Amino acid sequence: MPVIKNLVFKRFNSNLKKTALHDLHVSLGGTMVPYAGYSMPVLYKGQTHIESHNWTRNNAGLFDVSHMLQSKLSGPQSVKFLQRVTPTDFNVLPVGSGTLSVLLNPEGGVVDDTIITKETQNNEFYIVTNAGCAKRDTEFLRGELQNDPTLDCQWEIIQGRSLLALQGPKAKDVLGPLLLKSAQGKDLKELFFGQRHEFPLKDGTLVQIARGGYTGEDGFEISVPNEKAVKFAEQLLANPVMKPIGLAARDSLRLEAGMCLYGHELDESITPVEAALNWVISKSRRNIVNGKDRFNGYAKITDQLNNKTYSKVRVGFKYLKKGPAARDGVKIFLPDAQTEVGLVTSGSASPSLSNINIGQGYVQKGYHKKGTELLVQVRNKFYPIELAKMPLVPTHYYKQ
Incomplete structure (x- = not known):
């Protein structure tokens, strides 16, 4: 089972928050553990970690990700604010489309990674960030907004909504029959990655559906009102190709996908x-003359891009022989x-690559080049590894 940092295996903590699906997880045999301040399922009774992982790769898995922070940015100068705190060009993002980006501190360090979606022509954005952050x-x-009180925009946390992730090649077959067409007459076939x-x-309940996810497979992240979340989850789980999946498989799936x-x-x-996320730095934002239009950490980040002044870079690797995970x-x-x-930052056996x-x-x-052979030191022994291109397992996004 992969180790997730700060995942302490305790059975009970009265201070933990609970998602709207908590009691359902328990009834399904979920092993509940503290994670990011919430009681979350790491595994379900009757499934091993490897079985959960492989089920998602081949069928469809349901993840409760309601612990993630959902928020909204609105106002005439929302784009101007995003252009300061991220390196991504939100001027060109179409309505109804989202992108991965990063929130940057003044030194160019990553405060968090995030998915930001443009909801309307009126500069309204839906933002999802990590629970632990x-x-x-x-x-x-809030601090960045307070630093410039002239900005005409507002940021607020979205309350009362759960977030469910359906992942796997059959996710569309599970979700599709539960939906009516959108107000624009669209169905899931016309909803593409991002x-x-x-x-x-x-039943008339309105849900917001984003196509994408954290596993590398086709899938959806669905924001649904808390009071409808359990019924919706039960409808999804009534399909025999869908199983509930916990944090253990979520971590190994994302690791294979290079996330x-x-x-x-x-x-x-x-x-x-340094994180090998150059693509989130839009090309249109790499040569900004007006200092007021530059994003946080602009000088450092563009120097790293142009002059390769970074000293380290994120890589993926595979073992060349058997041994304990790094x-x-x-x-x-x-x-x-x-x-x-x-230094290694994450490691586990890969169920999709014969473990x-x-x-x-x-x-x-x-x-840091692909194919470079190095060693990892585990328990005072050395094991050969080879650097490999990420994702380590091919992705299957539903792209236009």
């Missing part, structure tokens, strides 16, 4: 260039087993 994100966004639209359920986990691959000391904090060495050149060990980490510039 909710307090910091709130402080950061797009988000409102659809009515057959970052905040607190492991990302933190406020890491820039998007977890967060394991050291990476040159083949001489003497020269340390990096070979895989991982992500940071290595010194110059040793």
Whole structure:
């Protein structure tokens, strides 16, 4: 089972928050653990971690991600605000489309990674950020707004809504029969990766559906009112190709897909260039003459882009022979087993790759090329690895 940082296996903590689906998780045999201040299912009775992982890759898995922070940014100068706190160009984002980006502190470090969707022509944006960063994100966004009181925009947390993730090649077959066409006459076939639209359920409940997810498979993230969440989840789970899936498989799936986990691959000391997320830095924002239009950390980040002044970069790797998985904090060495050149940030066996060990980490510039052979040191023994292009398992997004 992959180790998720700060995932402490305790059975009960009265201070933990509960999602609207908490009692359903318990009734389904979920092993509940503290995660990001919530009681969340790590695994379900009758499923091993590997079975849960493979079921999602081949069928459809239901994840409760209601612990994520959903928020809304609105106002005439919303884009101007986003252009300051992210390196992504939101002027060109079409209505109904979203993109991965990063919130940047003044030094160019990543406060959090985020999905931001443009909801209307009136500069209204839907934002999803990480549960473990909710307090910091709130402080950061409110602080950035307070730093410029002339900005005509407002940021607010969305209350009373659950967030469910359906992932896997059969997710569309489970969700489709529960929906009516959208107000624009669209069905799921016309909703592509990165797009988000409102659809009515057959009982009339309006839900917002984004196509995408954290596993590399086709899927959806659905925002639904709390009072409708349990009934909706039960309708989804009534389909035999759908099973509830917990945090353990969510972590190994995202690792295969080359996704970052905040607190492991990302933190406020890491820039998007070092994190190998150059693509979130829009080309239209890499040569900004007017200093007032520059994003946080502009000078440092563009220097890293143009002059390669970064010293380390995020990489993926695979083991070349059997051995224990290299977890967060394991050291990476040159083949001489003497020269340390990096650190592992995540690692586990890969169910999709015959259980070979895989991982992500940071290595010194110059040793980060695909095919480079290095060593990881686990329990005072060295194991050979090869750096590999991410994603480590091919993705299957439903693209236009």
